[in-house]
Amino acid sequence: MIKTNYHLPVLLQPSVTALITDPNGIYVDATFGGGGHSRQILQQLGPQGRLFAFDQDADAVSNVPEDDRFTFIEANFRDIERYLKLYGVTTIHGVLADFGVSSHQFDAKERGFSIRFDGPLDMRMDQTASKSAIDIVNAYSLEELTQLFKLYGEVKGAYRVAEQIVATRQHQKIETTFALIEAVRSLIPERFLNKTLAQIFQAIRIEVNDELSVIKDLLLASARVLASEGRLVCISYHSLEDRLVKHFIREGVFEGAAPQDFYGNRHLPFKKRGGMVAPDAKEIEKNKRARSAKMRIAEKR
Ligand SMILES: C[S@@+](CC[C@H](N)C(=O)[O-])C[C@H]1O[C@@H](n2cnc3c(N)ncnc32)[C@H](O)[C@@H]1O
Missing domain, CATH: 3.40.50.150 (Vaccinia Virus protein VP39)
Incomplete structure (x- = not known):
């Protein structure tokens, strides 16, 4: 079918x-x-x-x-x-x-690819792969995250976004798409919000799947x-x-x-x-x- x-x-x-x-x-x-x-x-x-x-x-x-x-x-x-x-x-x-x-991958909230749905920070195309978005967001250093956002997302203010993620995860692990969005949204002017979030998600996705x-x-x-x-x-x-x-x-x-x-x-x-x-x-x-x-x-x- x-x-x-x-x-x-x-x-x-x-x-x-x-x-x-x-x-x-x-x-x-x-x-x-x-x-x-x-x-x-x-x-x-x-x-x-x-x-x-x-x-x-x-x-x-x-x-x-x-x-x-x-x-x-x-x-x-x-x-x-x-x-x-x-x-x-x-x-x-x-x-x-x-x-x-x-x-299908974008629209399945449990795959964590989309900024539109709350789901686990996963983003693996191969669901048996060992590294997911959770590992990157919670374990990469400030420098690694900054580079990632610059190179793979062309994110404006990449350093500040990375800095905010590092500061947030010191209190609590960032485990979901909405938790990641919440962590960075105050940095981003409302009119650029969706575009910037999409760039951040794209950068992480590229890294997860190499x-x-x-x-x-x-x-x-x-x-x-x-x-x-x-x-x-x-x-x-x-x-x-x-x-x-x-x-x-x-x-x-x-x-x-x-x-x-x-x-x-x-x-x-x-x-x-x-x-x-x-x-x-x-x-x-x-x-x-x-x-x-x-x-x-x-x-x-
Ligand atoms: C844009 S979709 C392709 C859609 C397809 N042409 C169709 O007509 O339905 C990309 C697909 O390629 C797969 N994919 C992406 N990178 C891959 C890789 N490195 N190895 C194998 N599959 C990959 C994804 O899992 C996804 O299902």
Whole structure:
């Protein structure tokens, strides 16, 4: 049964069209979630096509379609190569990654992702992971929290927010989303409250799930497992993700320029296909979570 309220897929048709070059090829949906993209991929695949889908959240299992061409792998996409090898797959034709959190995860108050609901400070996508938001908020030093809010949330007044958290937890452990909000709200002007809280939550979530380094691992692995002319399709929801993807497609590394050999040849695993693609006004009207989406497409050389 398809659960439409689990997650509404973003840029569905353009992403899947960009992904599939051979309907009988092998594809990976790195972020299965509600399975919207996977179902569309299956629709466009031929009888010999295969799709491997990853999600580290056990909740996603309930969306798995019954289809012989499909395999669900409950794991972090950073280990994509290792899992594909278990299935005897060493080369694939396309990888789709739709980063971040699903609507289901945001809307489940017991997961602690949203500033709208009171729940445990959790924020783990993988519910078996050892580190949750509680550990970060209550154990990171003032300096670590400040850095986190600056780098991952671009939070204005990061130091003061961190200082307030450290002062609050000296009296009482901060264990819930609303306790965290209560701890910092007096620092933030009312008109910036929601935006700043969202930035603080985003920063903690990125740290809990190590989101930037897993994206780096996925991009590096894609460069190794994709066949020549295979496609990499990435949908990002904030500038930290998009910057990584954009730079990697252009330079094949995450910082600076592509390495050159003795003759000055640049080693570039990908060439970009077209520019950044964003949802149109109609899609954003139907799905406000699509408004920050940016899709980039690359072809393996
Ligand atoms: C934006 S949702 C994807 C929605 C999906 N495209 C759909 O159509 O329903 C992102 C999903 O990817 C999963 N995810 C995020 N990072 C992951 C990672 N490093 N490894 C495995 N799954 C991940 C999340 O648990 C979440 O279910």
